[in-house]
Amino acid sequence: MLNSIKHAGTEEVRYRALSDMLNEHLISMESLSEKFKDAILTHLLSATLHANDDEKAILLNLSSEVAASRNSEDLLEAVHAKLASFFDIEGLTIILHSAENDSYQFHEYEKERTPAGDIQLKVNRRHEHNLQLRPVINEMADALTDLSFDTAEFVERYPEVDLFKSWEAKGWQNFAAVTLKVSGETLGHLILHMFPHAVASLRINLLRGISAQLSVALSNIKMVEETMRRRNEMELLLAINIDIASVRGTDELARFIKDKFKQLLGCSHTMIAVRNNDGLTYSAFLLDEDARAKTHLSNLSARDSNKINGPVLNQARQTSIPLLFDLDELALQEYQPLYVKINRQLQQKTLLVIRLAKGEEVFGFWLIYFKDRDIITTGKLQLIQSLSLQLCISVANILANQEIKSREEEKGRLLKFSSAIAPVRDHKLLAKILKVQFQELFGIEDYVIHLFDRESQKCMPFLYDASQAGAEPDELADNLNTLMTFPESILDLITEIDSPVLYEVNDSCLTLLPGPMTADAQSDNTRIGMFIQIGSEGIAVLSFLHPDFRQVKQQEVLLKSICSQLSIAISNILANEKVNQQLIEIDRYKHQLEEETIYLKEEIEVNQNYAEIIGESQVMQKTFRMVTQVASSDSTVLILGETGTGKELIARAIHNNSPRKNKLMVKVNCAALPANLIESELFGHEKGSFTGATERRLGKFELANNGTLFLDEIGEMPLELQVKLLRALQEKEIERVGGRGTIKVDVRIIAATNRDLEKEVDEGRFRSDLYYRLNIFPIELSALRDRKEDIPILATHFIHRYAKKTGRQITTLGSKALQEMVHYSWPGNIRELEHLIERSILLSTGPMLKNIHLPTNKPKGTAATSAGEIALKTIDENECDHILKILKYCQGRISGPGGAADILGVPPSTLNSKIKRLGIKKEHLI
Numbered sequence: 047m048l049n050s051i052k053h054a055g056t057e058e059v060r061y062r063a064l065s066d067m068l069n070e071h072l073i074s075m076e077s078l079s080e081k082f083k084d085a086i087l088t089h090l091l092s093a094t095l096h097a098n099d100d101e102k103a104i105l106l107n108l109s110s111e112v113a114a115s116r117n118s119e120d121l122l123e124a125v126h127a128k129l130a131s132f133f134d135i136e137g138l139t140i141i142l143h144s145a146e147n148d149s150y151q152f153h154e155y156e157k158e159r160t161p162a163g164d165i166q167l168k169v170n171r172r173h174e175h176n177l178q179l180r181p182v183i184n185e186m187a188d189a190l191t192d193l194s195f196d197t198a199e200f201v202e203r204y205p206e207v208d209l210f211k212s213w214e215a216k217g218w219q220n221f222a223a224v225t226l227k228v229s230g231e232t233l234g235h236l237i238l239h240m241f242p243h244a245v246a247s248l249r250i251n252l253l254r255g256i257s258a259q260l261s262v263a264l265s266n267i268k269m270v271e272e273t274m275r276r277r278n279e280m281e282l283l284l285a286i287n288i289d290i291a292s293v294r295g296t297d298e299l300a301r302f303i304k305d306k307f308k309q310l311l312g313c314s315h316t317m318i319a320v321r322n323n324d325g326l327t328y329s330a331f332l333l334d335e336d337a338r339a340k341t342h343l344s345n346l347s348a349r350d351s352n353k354i355n356g357p358v359l360n361q362a363r364q365t366s367i368p369l370l371f372d373l374d375e376l377a378l379q380e381y382q383p384l385y386v387k388i389n390r391q392l393q394q395k396t397l398l399v400i401r402l403a404k405g406e407e408v409f410g411f412w413l414i415y416f417k418d419r420d421i422i423t424t425g426k427l428q429l430i431q432s433l434s435l436q437l438c439i440s441v442a443n444i445l446a447n448q449e450i451k452s453r454e455e456e457k458g459r460l461l462k463f464s465s466a467i468a469p470v471r472d473h474k475l476l477a478k479i480l481k482v483q484f485q486e487l488f489g490i491e492d493y494v495i496h497l498f499d500r501e502s503q504k505c506m507p508f509l510y511d512a513s514q515a516g517a518e519p520d521e522l523a524d525n526l527n528t529l530m531t532f533p534e535s536i537l538d539l540i541t542e543i544d545s546p547v548l549y550e551v552n553d554s555c556l557t558l559l560p561g562p563m564t565a566d567a568q569s570d571n572t573r574i575g576m577f578i579q580i581g582s583e584g585i586a587v588l589s590f591l592h593p594d595f596r597q598v599k600q601q602e603v604l605l606k607s608i609c610s611q612l613s614i615a616i617s618n619i620l621a622n623e624k625v626n627q628q629l630i631e632i633d634r635y636k637h638q639l640e641e642e643t644i645y646l647k648e649e650i651e652v653n654q655n656y657a658e659i660i661g662e663s664q665v666m667q668k669t670f671r672m673v674t675q676v677a678s679s680d681s682t683v684l685i686l687g688e689t690g691t692g693k694e695l696i697a698r699a700i701h702n703n704s705p706r707k708n709k710l711m712v713k714v715n716c717a718a719l720p721a722n723l724i725e726s727e728l729f730g731h732e733k734g735s736f737t738g739a740t741e742r743r744l745g746k747f748e749l750a751n752n753g754t755l756f757l758d759e760i761g762e763m764p765l766e767l768q769v770k771l772l773r774a775l776q777e778k779e780i781e782r783v784g785g786r787g788t789i790k791v792d793v794r795i796i797a798a799t800n801r802d803l804e805k806e807v808d809e810g811r812f813r814s815d816l817y818y819r820l821n822i823f824p825i826e827l828s829a830l831r832d833r834k835e836d837i838p839i840l841a842t843h844f845i846h847r848y849a850k851k852t853g854r855q856i857t858t859l860g861s862k863a864l865q866e867m868v869h870y871s872w873p874g875n876i877r878e879l880e881h882l883i884e885r886s887i888l889l890s891t892g893p894m895l896k897n898i899h900l901p902t903n904k905p906k907g908t909a910a911t912s913a914g915e916i917a918l919k920t921i922d923e924n925e926c927d928h929i930l931k932i933l934k935y936c937q938g939r940i941s942g943p944g945g946a947a948d949i950l951g952v953p954p955s956t957l958n959s960k961i962k963r964l965g966i967k968k969e970h971l972i
């Protein structure tokens with residue numbers, strides 16, 4: 047066939063014939079593009095056309111062997127065999143250059159003798175990233191004019207290059223080199239180590255022809271291998287794609303990466319970092335199983351605590367292309383992240399980082415460690431990029447699953463919390479429940495919730511667990527009512543945002559913290575504040591101590607939800623407390639109304655008797671004027687006068703003519719009550735404040751609120767109570783017996799006594815300060831014996847009243863009866879007159895009251911008593927004598943019509959207490 051080509055007509059015809067023949071050999075290489083085929087053909091033809099016939103035959107023979115080679119190693123073996131048969135060589139070196147990672151692949155063929163003496167071929171293959179070789183090899187290739195070189199000369203010229211030394215060591219003194227090239231791309235170099243005698247007879251054209259064939263074949267195999275690699279890669283990615291879809295958890299993914307990726311990538315281990323909740327920082331999230339075994343970072347659940355930010359990630363965030371870093375170079379930088387330190391300790395040299403992103407949102411990074419440098423080929427980078435996309439989906443799924451799970455857990459905890467606090471309406475119970483819940487959910491030991499009042503800019507501790515605070519309950523209760531000033535800086539800080547805020551406790555806010563929190567606040571615990579919105583207006587601040595702020599931050603969502611729940615609970619409690627307070631108020635009013643009703647009933651009866659004040663005498667006219675003067679003011683009035691002179695009547699007249707007339711005038715008879723009950727009678731008492739206090743009771747002060755309090759027989763008031771009364775008058779507030787707080791009252795005081803208070807003061811039985819307090823506007827009522835001119839009109843007045851009451855037709859008073867009355871001394875004054883007339887009406891017949899049944903054993907009136915006798919007796923002695931006389935007159939009978947109390951015109955209870963106080967015994971009556 048060659049001969050036919052050789053003898054075929056023109057050069058062009060010969061060229062076409064050769065081309066057809068070569069084409070036939072290349073036809074099996076289907077994957078070659080037409081253009082590439084042309085390039086190869088041109089190359090081969092030019093080499094072949096310059097060869098002689100013998101050489102052409104060799105080359106054609108070689109081409110069929112070359113075409114049969116399936117991989118580069120088979121090919122090199124075939125080429126070596128051919129070269130060894132045509133050239134007198136000691137050995138052969140084929141250097142293949144990989145443009146992908148700029149490395150050299152060495153294939154050295156040498157003959158060696160076996161121990162049995164046979165000659166065998168030894169093949170030595172190695173990879174080198176020795177970049178020093180590049181200029182040497184380039185020079186070697188560029189200088190190919192005569193193709194043959196002296197090894198020793200190269201050893202001398204490049205003493206640092208071991209390659210030449212190793213050749214020299216093998217005894218390879220000469221070599222011929224030719225570059226393997228296709229379409230301008232250098233694939234490598236073919237180096238023949240020639241015996242010295244063969245150098246001169248080197249068949250250069252043959253060598254060029256072989257190198258051309260080798261180049262084409264290598265290029266072809268390389269392309270086929272690349273196609274295969276891509277196909278494999280596609281299959282692998284598809285398989286990974288299917289498998290990774292079923293990965294659900296971090297452990298599974300860690301195993302998956304180890305099993306499927308590691309070998310494929312040729313890496314030592316990998317790590318995945320994901321973005322933290324803060325949205326800014328990234329933390330180690332997942333290590334493959336090998337990395338876990340090597341590092342202490344086996345538990346990465348607390349993501350935020352393994353932050354790995356820095357320039358490396360910042361660079362990787364900017365691009366979707368994997369970035370390569372030299373760990374030793376990173377170690378030289380100012381900021382050296384922990385992962386660089388750890389992996390350098392693990393002898394890692396190269397770090398490859400690729401971002402994990404959903405669209406433009408970078409949510410993580412994949413960090414891959416290699417123990418070598420310069421081993422990442424472009425193909426591998428592409429593979430990593432493809433794998434990272436798959437990993438992206440898987441990590442995003444895992445994160446989403448984790449998020450869903452944690453949301454569900456959070457929801458569960460929140461539900462538990464809300465069902466724990468939902469039914470709580472009581473302040474103290476909520477405090478206790480919160481203590482337990484806070485401890486369980488966040489590890490919070492002590493907390494306090496302050497309510498903030500916008501108007502006063504003050505806050506008040508509202509809630510904390512008193513049982514733990516170590517203070518007495520009363521102290522705590524007081525605390526809870528104390529307005530405090532929250533340091534402005536802290537309050538601003540907390541109320542500005544609705545997230546947990548860390549704040550410094552200074553001295554001024556130490557007092558805000560209850561019990562043990564004060565001590566703890568000075569320790570290392572972190573002070574955290576959280577703002578709670580109560581309704582649309584209110585603000586509360588939750589403060590607590592916690593050893594780790596980051597941990598609290600991680601649970602921010604839960605904490606916020608809990609604060610919303612708390613807001614509702616606090617609103618409920620506040621509303622509930624308000625309702626309770628209102629109920630108490632209503633209860634109080636109810637009590638007051640009940641008491642008022644009872645009182646009013648009594649009053650109606652009393653008022654019937656007090657409808658009119660009769661008196662024409664000058665002294666009475668003066669009294670009326672005084673009543674008119676003082677009534678319209680709120681001044682305290684002191685009414686003085688003997689028993690029955692109308693003191694109460696005057697008191698009522700003052701009240702009825704005052705602006706308070708529509709409210710009650712409440713009367714307290716200070717003499718009628720046992721000393722131990724007067725306080726409770728005046729000021730009221732709380733339930734259980736003393737034996738017998740089975741219910742809370744309002745005092746007369748409260749009952750008379752906005753009205754008038756008439757303190758009758760004020761001279762009888764025990765000294766110890768006088769102090770309390772004075773305080774109540776001065777402060778205008780009272781304190782119930784057994785009560786905690788004070789109650790404001792607005793009461794006008796009218797006091798009355800038949801005693802000489804000035805004398806009582808002098809003798810120490812009445813407090814002078816109280817006396818002066820009462821004696822602001824004294825009205826002194828004259829005894830009836832001193833204004834006898836009023837007797838007829840009074841008698842007529844009472845005759846009319848009682849005749850009407852009893853249905854008698856008595857209208858006039860007999861002159862004899864009147865005379866008797868005028869001469870009578872009236873120790874019981876108008877009350878006695880009134881009662882005598884009532885009795886006389888009952889005993890009389892006919893339209894005229896002829897007889898007045900004056901006491902037969904008439905006690906002598908004061909008017910008949912000498913001045914000397916008066917001076918010798920005290921008021922008490924006088925009173926004692928008088929009561930004794932009346933008692934004797936009534937034969938010891940106190941109550942009932944005609945009884946001593948009736949005659950003396952005092953209620954039987956008043957008389958009894960007087961008898962007791964004055965020490966009157968039964969034997970005194972004999």
Ligand SMILES: Nc1ncnc2c1ncn2[C@@H]1O[C@H](COP(=O)(O)OP(=O)(O)OP(=O)(O)O)[C@@H](O)[C@H]1O
Nearest residue numbers: 655658659660688689690691692693694695876877
């Ligand atoms: N000027 C008066 N006109 C009509 N009735 C009078 C007059 N003064 C007193 N009375 C009647 O005399 C009775 C006793 O009056 P009152 O209770 O006001 O006296 P008192 O000074 O308060 O007595 P005591 O010191 O014993 O409490 C009452 O029934 C009252 O209506």
